[in-house]
Structures are given as structure tokens and as C-alpha cells.
Amino acid sequence: MVPHTDHGPAGHCRPGTGGRVAEGEASGTEDRKPKSDEAHSAFAVPDGVGVEPEATEEDQPTSEFSVPDGLASVAVEPEGSAFATPHTYSAAQSPPAYTGPAFPVSLTKDSLWQDRMRTMLRMPVDVRPVPEPSQKIAVESGPAVGRVLDLTLRIGELLLAGGEGAEDVEAAMFAVARSYGLDRCEPTVTFTLLSISYQPSLVDDPVSANRTVRRRGTDYNRLSAVFRLVNDISAHELEISLEDAYRRLAEIRRNRHPYPGWMLTAAAGLLAGAASTLVGGGVLVFFAAALGAVLGDRLAWICAGRGLPEFYQFVVAAMPPAAMGVALKLVEPDVRSSAVITGGLFALLPGRALVAAVQDGLTGYYITASARLLEVMYFFIGIIMGVLVVLYIGLQFGSSPRPEEALQITQRPALQIAASIVLVFTFAILLQQERSTVWIVALNGGVAWTVYGALHYAGEVPAVPSTAIAAGLVGLFGQLLSRHRVSSALPFVTAAIGPLLPGSATYYGLLLIAENRLNEGLASLTNAVAVALAIAIGVNLGSETSRLFMRIPGAASAAKRRAAKRTRGF
Structure with missing residues (x-):
């Protein structure tokens, strides 16, 4: 075969090479073709244009940030971290910290810890004063952050x-966290979750912990004990170590209820009987309502x-009082059976949860x-x-209740005041309140019902404003009593609003719905909701009024507490 002798472009085979040709060899002069006129580079200098001489170093522009002549000998500080401690700072002679604008508040040691802590919580974080720990802490080791956070969460x-x-x-x-030296901490509370975070410094990682509330119950005796523990921890004249605080907290958890179970059951029956008397019932109605409760x-x-x-527990608990009222109406048509059912409702209406819900909403905790x-x-x-369910079954058996009699309450001032005091007394027992405070709360409830009766029955003021005014007095007196005893205000408020609960309006609306009069029934239930909200708002307003105008012990006359929280809407 005759070898192929084509002289192709560089990189192709030529005869005698065996298919292997080096790149350098392909660029030899014998294989190079002359370039045409169109093969010039687009960036080449056109013909006829002279080439300027190369610019010297003096002609080049200089940076605006370069060191000027004559200052080259100055030592330049090496660039470091933005979070490093400045070389001009010393712990012994630290510069004064920025405290921000002045707030007209009093944070003296003589003030109650509730006022001091609530005021600082309502301040921005950067303007809060540095705390003075109430408890002694070892300087070399610092506070035990993990244990302090755990104790704080357990108390919360x-x-x-x-x-x-x-x-x-x-x-x-x-208050607990700051008493043990943790100043840069932020507690957060929602419905079932508590969390707290602590920032040791600007360069250290934050420490966070949380705890979930699985079970909730009503025990105001335990609540008062926890408040006393927090008050002792916050006091500067007392020294309570973490071990002592844990021990007292364990004793509070193990503490038995102040009243046995049989007394709670008897208190529930007596409460329903007193409530039935409050709305116009007689002796027979009293015992029927007590048995149903x-x-x-x-x-x-x-x-x-x-x-x-708990939802099904309320469903089951509401059936026996309603059944007793229906049965009494079937046996004695002339008896006031509506008072039996109304008395049973007084023991079930969730007034405590409603007051707490409205209070959280008014203070900005909307979740x-x-x-x-x-x-x-x-x-x-x-x-x-x-x-x-019970009313519908009673209607099928021929029970003919008169809905209007639920709102026709006979005015018996002396008997009703006595019944209101008994109602509050038994309500306080159901709330597991301390024995020493039961009589005080019963008197507060009696005063509230007296004010309501004077406004609504004698003065013919509508039910909603009369209830709000009476509940405001309850909140005011409850806050004063709680400050006097350095305790929570709930034990002095919750039971005292018992006589004001809208039992009659609730039963009237339910009976109308059972008789297929939906519009009138829903209107009555709406009125009951309005009365309940008036109770909650009145209690909160009374409490805030006492905080607003009460002088804080040890505070100057010009330093008063700001009632507004965070902003005014802008």
C-alpha cells in the first residue's frame, strides 16, 4: 500500500511518523502557512498608530487609604476580633455602662419583689439595672447556672x-434568677411551657432550659407556700442556699392538702345549696341542690x-344537679326547680380560669x-x-319548667348576704385555701354581693356594670390583702367572685335552647358571657388600681410606677 502523503495542518499524521507527531514539530517553519490579512487579532495595534512608552511607577494613581509620606514609621495595630476585650479596658477600672434614659420607677430594696421584678420585666433589656444578688455566691466559682435555672423552672x-x-x-x-446572680436572663411563659435563657457575656454561648407543665390543679395553700419561698429568696436579710431552696421546694411538693376529700365533697354540696338560696330557693331546694352537687x-x-x-368530667358533673331539678319539678310542680339547677351551675362555672385568661390578655400575654x-x-x-341532655329528657317526660322564673329572684337582703358568705367560704375550701385566710375571703365576698345588690336591685343599675364595680372592689381588696400577707392575690380574689357568677343567666339560656327557642337562648348566654367578662375585667382593674396609687415602701414621693407596658400602641 502506498503511504498517504497529504501535508495537512499541524497535529495530523504525516508519512513516516507512524501516527505520532510532537506538537513542537508541527509548529516548524517548513509546515507554517503565511497568515492572511484577515488573521490579525482584534486587540492588535492598528497600522500607523505609534506605541506609547510604558508608563512609569510615578504616573500610576495611588490608593486613598495608603499611608501618606512621613507616617510610614507609625506602628499599625494588627486587626483582631470584634468581640475581643479592648486594650484600654480593665476590670478594675471599667468605664461606666450605658444606662439609657431614666425611668420614673422605684427599685429600692424595701419594695415588694413583685413590684420590682414586674417593673424590670417591663423595661427594655439594655436599661435594666445591674442586680445586687440577695444570696451569697462564691466569687471564684460564680453561680451554678444549671441548678439555678432548674430551680427557677420548678418554682415557675x-x-x-x-x-x-x-x-x-x-x-x-x-426574681429567683437575679437573687442568685444571673442578671442577663429572660424568662418566657406560655400556657403549658416555661423557658428561661441566660447570657453569661457577649462572647459566651447562651444557656437555655425549659419545662412543660403536664398537670394542673387548684391548691392555693401550695401556691401561697411557693410565694413565701420566692419572697425569702429575694430578701436581702435572709440567706438561703440552693440546697435549702431545693429542700423547701420538695417539702411544698410533698405537702398534703389542708382539707380531706370528704370535706371537699361536703363543701361542694353546701356551695350549691347556698347558691340556690341566693337565687330565691327555699329549704327543699337547698337540700336538692346540695345532693345534686x-x-x-x-x-x-x-x-x-x-x-x-376534664371536658367529660364537666359534662358528667353537670348532669346530677340538672336531674335533681327536673325530678323535683315532676314531683312538686310548684317548687322553684330552676334554683336547683342554678345552684349546681355555680359550683361548675370556671371563674378562676376566666379571671386568669383575661388578666393575661390585659397584661400583653396574648398566646x-x-x-x-x-x-x-x-x-x-x-x-x-x-x-x-337532662333538660331534653325531662321535657320528654312531661316536665314543664318555666324559664322566666330563673330571672325572677326574690329580694331577701339579709338571707342573701348570709348565703353569699357561705358560698364564698365553701368555695375557698374547694380551692384548698389556707385556713387562716378563709374567713377574710368570705367577708370580701359578702361585701362584693352587698355592693352588687345595692347597685342592681336598689339602684336599678344594669347587671353588667354592677358586676364590674363589685368585681373591681374584690380585686382591690384582694390586692391589698395579698400585699399585707406578701402572698399571691388569687386566694383572696377567686373565691370572692363566686356570688357574682352568672348562674341564672346561664340556666335561663340553656332552658330556652332546650325548648327550641334558639335566638332567645343564645341572647341569654351572650349576656352570661358579658357578665363573666365584666367580672374578670373588674378584678384586673381593681388590682391594677391598687398598684397604681399605692405608695411603695421606702420609695420617694416623686418616683411612681408606670402602669403602661412596653408601648402605647406605636
Whole structure:
């Protein structure tokens, strides 16, 4: 075969190479073709244009940030971290910290810890004063951050489980943390979750911890004990170590209820009987209402022991009082059976949860307030379902209740005042209140009902404003009593609003719904909700009024507490 002798472009095979040709060889002069006129580079200098001489170093522009002549000998500080301690700073002679604008508040040691902590929580973080730890802490080791945070969360858990408002729980947690030297801490409280974060310094990682409230119950005796513990920890004249605080907290958890179970059941029956007398019932109605409430309480305890949710417990507890009222109406048509059912409703209406929900909403804790209002709604729906089922069955058996008699309350001032005092007394026992405060709360409730009766019956003021005014007095007196005893305000407020609860309006609306008069029934239930909200707002307004105008011990006359929180809407 004749070898192929084509002289192709560089990189192709030529005869005798065996298919391997080096790159350098392909660029030889013997294989290079002359370039045409069109093969010039687009960046080449055109013909006829002279080439300028190369610019010298003096002609080049200099940087605006370069060191000027004559200053080259100055030593330049090497660039370091933005979080490093400045070389001009010393711990012994530190510059004064920025404190921000002055707030007209008093944070003296003589003030109650509730006022001091609530005031600092309402301040921006950068203007809070540096704390003076109430408890002695080893300087070389510093505070035990993990144990302090755990103790703070455990105390907050007991307060939140006892029904305390979110702001008061945060104030207590803040007080405990600052008393043990943790100043840069932020507590956060929601409906079932408590969390707290601590920032040791600007360059250290934050430490966070949280705790979930699984079970909630009403025990104001335990609540008062926790408040005393927080007060002792915050006091400068007392020295309570972490071990002592843990020991006292364990004793509070193990503390038994001040009243046995049989007394609680008897108190529930006596409360329903007193409530039936309050709305116009007689002796027979009193015992029927008491028996129905006792049966409902026992059934609710059985359901709780079986692990049923609280919603079903309210449904079951509402049935026996309604059944007693229907049965009494079938046997004695002339008896006031509506008072039996109304008395049973007084023992079930969730006034405590409603007051706490509205208080959280008015103080800016909207998530917790929404959750508590939803809880109140579920409880209220459970009561409605239990009563409606019994009323519907009673109508099928020929029971002919008169809805109008539920609102026709006979005015018996002396008997009604006595019944209101008994109602509050038994309500305080159901709330597991301290024995020494039961009589004080009963007197507060009697005064509240007297004011309501004077405004509504004698003065013919509508029910909603009369209830709000009476509840405001309850909140005012409750706050004064709590400050006098350095305790929570809930034990002095919750039971005292018992006579003001809208039992009659609730029963009237349910009975109308059972008779298929939906529009009138819903209107009556709406009125009951308005009365309940008036109670909650009145209690909160009375408490805030006492804080606003009361002089703080040890404070100057010009230094008064700001009632507004955070902003005024802008």
C-alpha cells in the first residue's frame, strides 16, 4: 500500500511518523502557512498608530487609604476580633455602662419583689439595672447556672400549674434568677411551657432550659407556700442556699392538702345549696341542690380516676344537679326547680380560669390568654351539653319548667348576704385555701354581693356594670390583702367572685335552647358571657388600681410606677 502523503495542518499524521507527531514539530517553519490579512487579532495595534512608552511607577494613581509620606514609621495595630476585650479596658477600672434614659420607677430594696421584678420585666433589656444578688455566691466559682435555672423552672411550674397569671410567673422566675446572680436572663411563659435563657457575656454561648407543665390543679395553700419561698429568696436579710431552696421546694411538693376529700365533697354540696338560696330557693331546694352537687362531684372524681379529660368530667358533673331539678319539678310542680339547677351551675362555672385568661390578655400575654379562653370555652360547652341532655329528657317526660322564673329572684337582703358568705367560704375550701385566710375571703365576698345588690336591685343599675364595680372592689381588696400577707392575690380574689357568677343567666339560656327557642337562648348566654367578662375585667382593674396609687415602701414621693407596658400602641 502506498503511504498517504497529504501535508495537512499541524497535529495530523504525516508519512513516516507512524501516527505520532510532537506538537513542537508541527509548529516548524517548513509546515507554517503565511497568515492572511484577515488573521490579525482584534486587540492588535492598528497600522500607523505609534506605541506609547510604558508608563512609569510615578504616573500610576495611588490608593486613598495608603499611608501618606512621613507616617510610614507609625506602628499599625494588627486587626483582631470584634468581640475581643479592648486594650484600654480593665476590670478594675471599667468605664461606666450605658444606662439609657431614666425611668420614673422605684427599685429600692424595701419594695415588694413583685413590684420590682414586674417593673424590670417591663423595661427594655439594655436599661435594666445591674442586680445586687440577695444570696451569697462564691466569687471564684460564680453561680451554678444549671441548678439555678432548674430551680427557677420548678418554682415557675408550681405557680403556673396553680393558676397564676403569666406575668406573675415570669416575675417570680426573674426574681429567683437575679437573687442568685444571673442578671442577663429572660424568662418566657406560655400556657403549658416555661423557658428561661441566660447570657453569661457577649462572647459566651447562651444557656437555655425549659419545662412543660403536664398537670394542673387548684391548691392555693401550695401556691401561697411557693410565694413565701420566692419572697425569702429575694430578701436581702435572709440567706438561703440552693440546697435549702431545693429542700423547701420538695417539702411544698410533698405537702398534703389542708382539707380531706370528704370535706371537699361536703363543701361542694353546701356551695350549691347556698347558691340556690341566693337565687330565691327555699329549704327543699337547698337540700336538692346540695345532693345534686355532691353526686356530680363524686362522678367527676370517678371520671378523673379513670383518666378521662376534664371536658367529660364537666359534662358528667353537670348532669346530677340538672336531674335533681327536673325530678323535683315532676314531683312538686310548684317548687322553684330552676334554683336547683342554678345552684349546681355555680359550683361548675370556671371563674378562676376566666379571671386568669383575661388578666393575661390585659397584661400583653396574648398566646397564653387565647389558650386559657379556649379552655374556658370547652368547659362551658361541657356544662351546656350535660345540662341540655337532662333538660331534653325531662321535657320528654312531661316536665314543664318555666324559664322566666330563673330571672325572677326574690329580694331577701339579709338571707342573701348570709348565703353569699357561705358560698364564698365553701368555695375557698374547694380551692384548698389556707385556713387562716378563709374567713377574710368570705367577708370580701359578702361585701362584693352587698355592693352588687345595692347597685342592681336598689339602684336599678344594669347587671353588667354592677358586676364590674363589685368585681373591681374584690380585686382591690384582694390586692391589698395579698400585699399585707406578701402572698399571691388569687386566694383572696377567686373565691370572692363566686356570688357574682352568672348562674341564672346561664340556666335561663340553656332552658330556652332546650325548648327550641334558639335566638332567645343564645341572647341569654351572650349576656352570661358579658357578665363573666365584666367580672374578670373588674378584678384586673381593681388590682391594677391598687398598684397604681399605692405608695411603695421606702420609695420617694416623686418616683411612681408606670402602669403602661412596653408601648402605647406605636
